[in-house]
Each structure stands twice: as C-alpha cells, then as structure tokens.
Amino acid sequence: MTPRNTDMSGRDFCFFLTVALVAFIHCTPNAHGLKWIALTKENRHTVWANASACKSSQLLVSPQKSLCKRNLDVMPAVVESTTVTFDTCQDQFQDRRWNCSSIKSAPNFTPDLDKGTREAAFVQALSAASLAQTLAIECSSGMLSQCGCGRLPLEDGGKAPSNEAREAFRWGGCSDDVDYGLEFTTRFANGPLLTTRNRDNPKSKMNLHNNIAGLKLVESTVKKRCKCHGVSGSCNLKTCWQALPNISVIGMALKRKYSGATEVSFRRTVVRRELVPKDPRLKDYTQYDLIYLTPSPDYCRQNFRAGSYGTRGRTCNRTSPRPEGCDLMCCGRGFKTFVSEVTEQCRCKYNWCCYVTCDECRHIVEKDVCL
Ligand SMILES: *[C@@H]1O[C@H](CO)[C@@H](O)[C@H](O)[C@H]1NC(C)=O
Numbered sequence: 583m584t585p586r587n588t589d590m591s592g593r594d595f596c597f598f599l600t601v602a603l604v605a606f607i608h609c610t611p612n613a614h615g616l617k618w619i620a621l622t623k624e625n626r627h628t629v630w631a632n633a634s635a636c637k638s639s640q641l642l643v644s645p646q647k648s649l650c651k652r653n654l655d656v657m658p659a660v661v662e663s664t665t666v667t668f669d670t671c672q673d674q675f676q677d678r679r680w681n682c683s684s685i686k687s688a689p690n691f692t693p694d695l696d697k698g699t700r701e702a703a704f705v706q707a708l709s710a711a712s713l714a715q716t717l718a719i720e721c722s723s724g725m726l727s728q729c730g731c732g733r734l735p736l737e738d739g740g741k742a743p744s745n746e747a748r749e750a751f752r753w754g755g756c757s758d759d760v761d762y763g764l765e766f767t768t769r770f771a772n773g774p775l776l777t778t779r780n781r782d783n784p785k786s787k788m789n790l791h792n793n794i795a796g797l798k799l800v801e802s803t804v805k806k807r808c809k810c811h812g813v814s815g816s817c818n819l820k821t822c823w824q825a826l827p828n829i830s831v832i833g834m835a836l837k838r839k840y841s842g843a844t845e846v847s848f849r850r851t852v853v854r855r856e857l858v859p860k861d862p863r864l865k866d867y868t869q870y871d872l873i874y875l876t877p878s879p880d881y882c883r884q885n886f887r888a889g890s891y892g893t894r895g896r897t898c899n900r901t902s903p904r905p906e907g908c909d910l911m912c913c914g915r916g917f918k919t920f921v922s923e924v925t926e927q928c929r930c931k932y933n934w935c936c937y938v939t940c941d942e943c944r945h946i947v948e949k950d951v952c953l
C-alpha cells in the first residue's frame with residue numbers, strides 16, 4: 583500500500599465520520615422530551631444537594647435543568663413520580679399483548695415508544711399525570727417548601743367558600759395542591775417540547791397534546807372530601823378539602839383514553855401547522871383525548887424493528903374472553919398447559935406458648951402459556 587492510498591482512505595474516513603455525525607444529530611431530535619422518566623433508574627440515589635446534580639444529569643434537557651436548579655427540593659418527588667409511572671403503566675397493561683415492559687429501556691426507547699404510537703401517547707400522558715399527582719399530594723403532606731395546602735372546594739351550589747368554612751379548614755383539612763402540581767408539570771414536561779427546535783415537529787406536537795390531556799384528566803378527577811366533627815357525628819362542623827384519587831384510578835381512566843385515541847396526521851399550510859384527524863369523517867379531538875401519529879403493530883409476533891416482543895411464552899387464561907384470555911393473547915396460535923404440584927403450609931395452628939405448627943398441603947396448579 584502506498585502512502586498516497588493511506589492518505590485517501592484517511593480522508594474518506596473523516597468524510598464518513600462527518601456524515602455519520604450530521605446524520606446522528608438530525609435523526610435524534612429530542613421530540614418526546616421524555617428522557618426524564620428514566621430518572622428512576624439512574625438518579626434514585628442522586629443527592630439533589632446543589633445545582634451540579636442538575637447540570638450533570640444526562641436525562642434532563644435545557645429548560646428542565648434550570649427548573650431543577652431553582653427547585654432542588656422538588657427533584658426527589660420528580661424521581662418518585664417516574665417510579666409511579668413505570669409501576670402504573672405495567673400494572674394497567676399486564677393483561678395485554680403490549681404490556682409496557684419496554685418502558686424499562688428508557689431513555690433508549692424501543693420503536694413501540696419512539697414512533698408516535700398509541701402506546702407512546704399513553705406513556706406520555708401518564709408521565710405528566712403522575713408528576714402532577716405526586717407533587718400535589720406531596721404539597722399537602724408538607725413535604726415541599728414551595729407549596730402547601732391547595733384551594734378550598736366550592737360550597738354546595740358553587741359558591742365560594744364561606745368564612746366559617748375557611749376557618750374550619752384551617753384546622754381541619756388540607757387540599758392537595760393541584761394548582762402547583764399542574765403548574766410545575768406544565769413547565770417541566772412541556773418545556774422541552776416548546777423550544778424552537780422542537781416546536782414544529784409533528785411528534786413534539788403530539789406529545790405536547792398528550793401531556794396536556796394527562797393534566798386535564800388529573801384536573802377532572804379532583805373530588806371534594808368532607809369530614810364531620812361535633813358530638814356523636816352530628817356534623818355540626820364539617821371540614822371539606824379537595825383530594826386527588828389514587829394513581830391507579832387515574833391510570834385506568836387514561837387506559838380508556840388510550841382505547842379511544844384518535845389517529846392524526848400532520849397538516850402544513852401557509853398559516854398553520856397542525857395535527858388533524860387522519861380520517862376526515864371523524865370529529866375533531868378535544869384537549870381530553872389522546873392522539874397518535876403511527877398505527878401500532880398487533881404485537882402478536884416478535885418484530886423488534888416494530889417494537890413488538892410477541893406473545894410467545896406469555897401466561898394466558900384459557901377460559902377468559904378478555905384480552906388476557908388465550909384466544910386474544912396468543913393470536914390464535916394456541917397455548918400449552920403446564921401442570922405442577924405446589925406444596926404449601928396450611929391448617930396452621932398457634933400453640934400456647936409460643937409457636938405455630940402447620941401441615942403441608944399439596945395441590946395441582948395449571949398454567950396456560952402461549953405457543
Ligand atoms: C455539590 O454536592 C456534591 C455532592 O454532595 C459535592 O460533592 C459538591 O462538592 C457540591 N458542589 C458544590 C459546588 O457545592
């Protein structure tokens with residue numbers, strides 16, 4: 583090989599590197615702004631003691647880093663909310679072909695969560711809802727320095743709370759601070775999607791919409807709770823406050839939105855860039871609906887490029903007609919039944935004094951598994 587040739591290949595290599603770098607930068611806009619939901623894994627033990635933790639975090643992007651610096655004491659709650667998102671998503675989808683197990687690969691999302699699918703819409707909305715809910719509840723529990731008890735509920739008939747109600751409330755109850763939860767989440771979760779680089783990207787628009795839908799849902803689940811005080815429950819004095827439901831209630835409501843989500847496409851006109859229902863006969867979606875850009879695979883067979891793990895080996899229930907039933911779960915491929923004998927302790931008796939004796943019981947357990 584002559585030196586001249588080596589020279590050429592070196593230049594070729596540089597050219598290749600440049601092209602690869604440019605392609606890399608162009609192909610990976612942070613259109614979902616959802617890297618932060620991986621905080622649960624890498625930053626669980628991070629001490630949010632000073633701004634350097636925010637600055638060095640690989641999972642926070644620009645407007646989030648400065649929010650983090652100004653709200654260090656809120657960061658543990660942000661991390662906590664991502665655990666809530668993981669658990670709730672897997673819990674809601676455990677009986678489905680797509681069971682949310684891929685959320686664990688965050689921040690390197692697999693195609694099922696990276697291509698603007700219905701599943702991505704759900705995770706996006708849930709992450710915003712979990713953050714708002716977690717913050718609102720931590721506020722009213724007195725865990726955060728920047729917020730506390732939220733607004734008082736309206737009195738029956740929609741009137742503003744009376745002075746007596748305010749007085750009773752002061753010692754009796756504390757509303758979840760929903761306003762704070764929604765406001766912080768709007769800045770934290772929507773911020774990255776509103777930067778000039780992301781603003782007009784169809785996926786950013788989709789994710790922004792779904793974040794807002796998640797927050798609207800949280801707002802709509804606030805309920806007035808009351809407690810009676812006074813002699814033998816006479817309810818002479820009643821304290822009322824606003825409370826958010828358990829996250830599984832919110833997760834369930836979002837799963838219904840997921841089922842009814844609207845497929846949209848990006849329409850670029852001179853005046854606007856917007857997402858419109860793909861099927862023009864459908865009525866427009868509202869702020870409360872989830873939207874998605876890309877239809878999902880049926881998740882029956884393994885196809886990693888489509889983000890499908892397939893359902894081979896998944897547990898199913900042969901008598902159920904629902905999604906966890908073998909018919910739907912195994913996509914018609916059939917199932918195999920494993921029979922095993924389990925030994926358990928049973929008929930336990932407490933003996934004076936102080937030990938417990940049990941018998942050993944054996945029983946047969948059957949487990950259906952998709953082929
Ligand atoms: C920030 O906190 C870390 C961990 O507690 C510590 O090691 C570091 O010295 C602190 N940096 C500043 C600038 O205070």
Ligand SMILES: *[C@@H]1O[C@H](CO)[C@@H](O)[C@H](O)[C@H]1NC(C)=O
Pocket residue numbers: 828829830
């Ligand atoms: C929500 O409520 C259900 C049942 O009411 C309970 O099993 C679950 O632990 C609760 N979840 C949380 C996060 O509190």
Ligand SMILES: *[C@@H]1O[C@H](CO)[C@@H](O)[C@H](O)[C@H]1NC(C)=O
Pocket residue numbers: 676681683891892893894896
């Ligand atoms: C979820 O699906 C994956 C892929 O099919 C499977 O490996 C995993 O065991 C499932 N998890 C649960 C809890 O069923």
Ligand SMILES: *[C@@H]1O[C@H](CO)[C@@H](O)[C@H](O)[C@H]1NC(C)=O
Pocket residue numbers: 899900901902903
């Ligand atoms: C299977 O489904 C049937 C019908 O829906 C239900 O009664 C049964 O409890 C389920 N079995 C298991 C193990 O979940």
